[in-house]
Amino acid sequence: MYVEKLNTPLVAELQQYVAATEFQFDIVLLSSALARNDKAVQSSGGALLVACDSQEDALNLTEEYALLEQPVHWLIENTFHLQNNQLIPGHHFVDWRAAGVLSMMLSQLKQQANIHQDKVYVEHKLALLSDCLGNLSLTLSADGTIKHINQELMLKMGTKGLSANGQSWQTSLPIPSSTAKARMQQILADLSHTHSMTRLPPFPIQLDKTVLMVDGVAGPLPNDESLLILRQVAQWQSHEWVEQLSEQSTPVTLLLVNPDDFAELNRVHGREVGDQVLEEIMQCMSQVLRTDDFASRYSGAVFAAHLPETNEQQGQILASRMLQKLRSQAFSKKKLNLAFSFGLATLDSEELLGEQSPLELFRRANAALQAARSIGGGKLVSWQPQFDANILANLDRMSGKFSQAPSDDFRLMNLQWDIIRLIGSTHSLQTFSSQVCQLLATGLQSKFSGLYMQQGAHFNCLSSRLISADIDEDTIHQWAKTHIKLDPNGSKLVQPTAALSSFHYVVIPLVTRSRCVGFLLVCWETSAQESARKCAEQLEQVTPNLAAAIDRIMLLEQDENRRVGVDKEQSGEHELLFESPAMRTLMQQVQLVAPTDASVLIIGESGTGKEVIAQQLHNHSLHPDKPFITVDCSTIVEHLIESELFGHRRGAFTGATSDQPGKIAQADGGTLFLDEVGELPLDIQSKLLRFVQEKTFVAVGDQRVRKVDVRLVLATNRNLPDEVAQGRFRADLYYRINVFTLNLPALNERGDDPLLLARHFIQKFACQYNKDITDFSNASLDKLGDYHWPGNVRELRNCMMRAVILCSGAYIEPEHLILQEQADDNVVPIKPNVASIASTNTNDVSEPQSEELVQIAELLAEVVALAKQQTKVLSVSNWLEKQWLNQCVLKWGSLYQVAQQLGQSESTIRRRYAKLNKQDFSHDELFPLTERCNHLLVSMLDTETHSVLWPSIEATLHQIVIQQDVSQQHKAKLLDVTQPTLRKIIQQSQG
Numbered sequence: 006m007y008v009e010k011l012n013t014p015l016v017a018e019l020q021q022y023v024a025a026t027e028f029q030f031d032i033v034l035l036s037s038a039l040a041r042n043d044k045a046v047q048s049s050g051g052a053l054l055v056a057c058d059s060q061e062d063a064l065n066l067t068e069e070y071a072l073l074e075q076p077v078h079w080l081i082e083n084t085f086h087l088q089n090n091q092l093i094p095g096h097h098f099v100d101w102r103a104a105g106v107l108s109m110m111l112s113q114l115k116q117q118a119n120i121h122q123d124k125v126y127v128e129h130k131l132a133l134l135s136d137c138l139g140n141l142s143l144t145l146s147a148d149g150t151i152k153h154i155n156q157e158l159m160l161k162m163g164t165k166g167l168s169a170n171g172q173s174w175q176t177s178l179p180i181p182s183s184t185a186k187a188r189m190q191q192i193l194a195d196l197s198h199t200h201s202m203t204r205l206p207p208f209p210i211q212l213d214k215t216v217l218m219v220d221g222v223a224g225p226l227p228n229d230e231s232l233l234i235l236r237q238v239a240q241w242q243s244h245e246w247v248e249q250l251s252e253q254s255t256p257v258t259l260l261l262v263n264p265d266d267f268a269e270l271n272r273v274h275g276r277e278v279g280d281q282v283l284e285e286i287m288q289c290m291s292q293v294l295r296t297d298d299f300a301s302r303y304s305g306a307v308f309a310a311h312l313p314e315t316n317e318q319q320g321q322i323l324a325s326r327m328l329q330k331l332r333s334q335a336f337s338k339k340k341l342n343l344a345f346s347f348g349l350a351t352l353d354s355e356e357l358l359g360e361q362s363p364l365e366l367f368r369r370a371n372a373a374l375q376a377a378r379s380i381g382g383g384k385l386v387s388w389q390p391q392f393d394a395n396i397l398a399n400l401d402r403m404s405g406k407f408s409q410a411p412s413d414d415f416r417l418m419n420l421q422w423d424i425i426r427l428i429g430s431t432h433s434l435q436t437f438s439s440q441v442c443q444l445l446a447t448g449l450q451s452k453f454s455g456l457y458m459q460q461g462a463h464f465n466c467l468s469s470r471l472i473s474a475d476i477d478e479d480t481i482h483q484w485a486k487t488h489i490k491l492d493p494n495g496s497k498l499v500q501p502t503a504a505l506s507s508f509h510y511v512v513i514p515l516v517t518r519s520r521c522v523g524f525l526l527v528c529w530e531t532s533a534q535e536s537a538r539k540c541a542e543q544l545e546q547v548t549p550n551l552a553a554a555i556d557r558i559m560l561l562e563q564d565e566n567r568r569v570g571v572d573k574e575q576s577g578e579h580e581l582l583f584e585s586p587a588m589r590t591l592m593q594q595v596q597l598v599a600p601t602d603a604s605v606l607i608i609g610e611s612g613t614g615k616e617v618i619a620q621q622l623h624n625h626s627l628h629p630d631k632p633f634i635t636v637d638c639s640t641i642v643e644h645l646i647e648s649e650l651f652g653h654r655r656g657a658f659t660g661a662t663s664d665q666p667g668k669i670a671q672a673d674g675g676t677l678f679l680d681e682v683g684e685l686p687l688d689i690q691s692k693l694l695r696f697v698q699e700k701t702f703v704a705v706g707d708q709r710v711r712k713v714d715v716r717l718v719l720a721t722n723r724n725l726p727d728e729v730a731q732g733r734f735r736a737d738l739y740y741r742i743n744v745f746t747l748n749l750p751a752l753n754e755r756g757d758d759p760l761l762l763a764r765h766f767i768q769k770f771a772c773q774y775n776k777d778i779t780d781f782s783n784a785s786l787d788k789l790g791d792y793h794w795p796g797n798v799r800e801l802r803n804c805m806m807r808a809v810i811l812c813s814g815a816y817i818e819p820e821h822l823i824l825q826e827q828a829d830d831n832v833v834p835i836k837p838n839v840a841s842i843a844s845t846n847t848n849d850v851s852e853p854q855s856e857e858l859v860q861i862a863e864l865l866a867e868v869v870a871l872a873k874q875q876t877k878v879l880s881v882s883n884w885l886e887k888q889w890l891n892q893c894v895l896k897w898g899s900l901y902q903v904a905q906q907l908g909q910s911e912s913t914i915r916r917r918y919a920k921l922n923k924q925d926f927s928h929d930e931l932f933p934l935t936e937r938c939n940h941l942l943v944s945m946l947d948t949e950t951h952s953v954l955w956p957s958i959e960a961t962l963h964q965i966v967i968q969q970d971v972s973q974q975h976k977a978k979l980l981d982v983t984q985p986t987l988r989k990i991i992q993q994s995q996g
């Protein structure tokens with residue numbers, strides 16, 4: 006505040022005001038000397054109150070104040086005949102003698118200062134609001150002149166838009182209906198009093214020959230500005246139509262048509278199909294309409310049919326016909342059948358409402374359409390007067406949602422829009438919940454926000470966000486788990502009995518379909534009690550949407566998992582799940598290196614997902630459409646590796662009956678993934694080195710040098726530098742392939758990923774095995790949490806598969822989780838008595854021995870009996886070994902681990918595994934025996950000493966086969982051995 010002339014009684018009065026008000030002035034100067042040139046004044050940015058003697062003084066001084074970029078309010082001693090219009094823009098005279106004007110002004114300034122703080126926030130959110138509510142927006146100053154028009158509206162306005170800034174909005178966007186115009190003026194005038202967001206009823210605006218029907222919201226902005234966000238709801242063909250409507254004396258009907266669940270159709274089949282369907286709907290509608298009728302598409306998927314000279318009854322007949330037609334139509338090539346909602350409204354000649362007709366007609370048809378939707382869709386509803394009563398009731402409810410504080414309104418709306426946007430944009434519960442927590446943290450300035458979902462009798466945290474160092478998340482989760490419970494009906498929460506220290510918190514239940522599916526826990530500092538209370542109120546308004554969305558996403562996920570599970574299993578495609586920081590960092594590296602042609606070496610323990618990462622590298626490479634070829638170097642017989650990789654010419658070696666391209670040639674243009682590259686023999690390493698250096702190779706038995714464009718990805722679980730030091734891996738090759746190394750963390754280094762993956766696999770296998778499993782019980786969660794997964798993701802996956810097979814209830818219990826290391830601790834060693842099995846001929850057990858071994862002997866006898874009847878001899882030993890290895894892999898997670906556990910060489914195990922899994926044993930009669938065998942093996946593996954188990958099972962089979970009454974040749978075939986080997990087997994068993 007400044008006082009220019011000090012000889013006035015005003016000064017004392019001003020001083021009094023300044024002292025009394027709680028408003029903080031930036032600067033108070035009661036001397037004129039420093040005023041205009043003071044730097045502090047110029048930088049203060051706030052409004053200035055300047056007291057001076059007379060109007061003349063003030064007018065003289067405005068010139069000098071013109072350079073200041075802040076509003077200046079002149080307070081003059083003599084307020085008689087104030088003439089504001091002589092002042093330069095930004096300056097005002099204030100009649101301070103009018104009742105209370107000075108205190109009002111001071112409080113206004115205070116408000117302005119507060120609003121100023123919110124302004125950046127508000128402006129930032131405007132774009133968001135206009136995204137959610139509508140596509141057209143314009144900002145108006147207090148007197149109704151346009152300050153800003155968004156681009157979309159600018160496009161619609163054409164040349165008029167370019168000159169619209171500074172014009173009155175009614176000139177630029179005239180409202181052709183005087184009733185609507187009066188209503189709009191009223192709404193805008195009211196804004197400054199109510200300070201609240203206001204919904205606009207549909208009203209027309211005229212742009213050239215087109216009439217746009219719009220609705221939206223209007224809200225006050227800081228600095229006396231208003232914002233109109235308009236949503237285009239309909240477009241009339243021409244101005245004439247409106248005129249015709251208002252002049253006619255015949256009835257007119259408007260029909261609004263909307264396909265139900267169109268958003269879902271778009272989501273499932275994609276936008277392109279959606280657009281195609283919309284086009285077909287329009288064509289289909291036109292086929293039913295008469296020549297004078299006119300169909301148009303509203304924004305979104307709402308269509309309108311304007312039916313002139315049509316009374317309600319005629320309109321209904323036409324609409325029923327159209328409904329029939331649309332229902333029976335198979336849309337798009339995909340043969341989609343859709344349901345439709347119809348809203349119909351008629352204005353009878355005697356009821357014509359003059360200029361308001363089109364507006365009223367639209368409003369009624371729209372209300373009827375809403376009514377059709379609200380009863381589940383698929384119906385035609387005609388407008389009835391009682392709909393208005395419902396709308397009023399709704400508006401009444403709405404009005405409670407808006408407060409007197411615009412920034413609170415913005416915040417609530419913002420949160421709602423953000424959540425609405427989220428609801429539409431994600432179909433993953435995990436992503437959704439973590440985004441919701443993020444929103445709650447930023448939108449409500451909370452210290453902690455967590456989303457908890459009901460799991461059995463407890464609630465588990467799905468996602469949370471903590472912005473406070475005062476407490477750790479586990480403490481909050483633990484508190485929530487212990488103190489927040491469901492009522493016995495499962496429909497309500499019993500609020501916590503003990504408080505959570507160091508925070509002020511709210512617990513808001515998420516109730517949908519009369520079931521409490523979870524709750525939100527939001528915490529603030531204890532001092533923020535008041536704002537916490539307000540936020541909680543706001544949150545309560547959002548949570549029904551949130552709960553419904555969660556419910557919907559869960560259903561979708563279940564559905565999707567069922568579908569994707571089957572698809573992926575069939576296509577062999579691997580997906581990659583992770584949340585942990587370690588994996589995020591790794592995936593960032595993957596994203597970085599994938600679109601280059603650099604060779605990538607993936608290092609990681611067995612089962613960590615090296616192959617999945619290799620696939621990701623290919624999927625994100627420059628040529629994802631080209632081949633991705635995998636070679637597992639450990640499973641190929643040594644002398645065939647060269648030919649497998651580089652190919653061979655016909656006659657290159659015995660058995661090379663034709664030219665064969667190798668894997669390298671097959672991968673041309675794409676990616677070659679060499680898994681277990683550490684297993685390659687040294688001579689092949691030399692050949693590979695040449696290929697890595699020059700991208701050329703020579704096929705076995707060929708002389709031609711071939712060139713290919715192949716991106717190499719290699720993986721190993723060996724320590725290659727060690728292998729180099731031991732002379733088992735070529736140093737030059739190592740340096741060549743080690744261009745970019747990805748170190749895949751072991752599963753126990755991936756934070757919460759094991760649980761994420763475990764839940765994923767449980768869902769996947771539950772769907773595959775058709776079981777209704779909801780989740781883990783708390784005890785099994787504890788068991789999982791204590792385990793460190795030496796066999797990594799593969800072990801986890803297999804463990805979950807077994808858990809699902811073993812589980813018959815809704816929850817996976819600890820006994821279903823057979824964990825490798827814990828199982829090993831419980832080993833009960835037994836000494837198999839093979840001789841006794843042989844002597845008992847499988848039935849009569851004369852000595853105590855493993856129950857399962859006896860059962861397996863019985864089973865093998867049945868299998869051998871079956872195999873003997875087959876015309877094409879079935880190798881029982883291969884069948885048995887296949888089941889054995891499969892169960893071992895399921896138990897230990899990887900072939901590497903299997904080899905370790907069984908004390909055999911990894912490459913032998915890999916070779917056998919690869920060979921056996923190529924063999925087909927899909928005889929119908931064998932199927933139940935295979936099932937029984939697997940069951941027995943599972944339980945034997947849990948109780949027996951692994952290293953001696955297989956020899957005893959194998960010996961049992963040998964005994965059974967040897968005793969069969971068939972030729973030696975037949976026996977050799979049953980055991981898939983040569984005759985000399987069979988002789989040895991017989992000798993051993995007799996010795």
Ligand SMILES: Nc1ncnc2c1ncn2[C@@H]1O[C@H](COP(=O)(O)OP(=O)(O)OP(=O)(O)O)[C@@H](O)[C@H]1O
Binds near residue numbers: 579615616798899
């Ligand atoms: N992050 C992950 N998300 C989902 N599934 C995964 C993930 N990582 C691995 N898997 C699954 O775990 C199993 C083992 O993965 P993969 O074969 O890629 O491991 P690996 O490290 O190549 O093993 P090995 O060294 O024994 O060849 C596969 O079934 C794979 O689909």
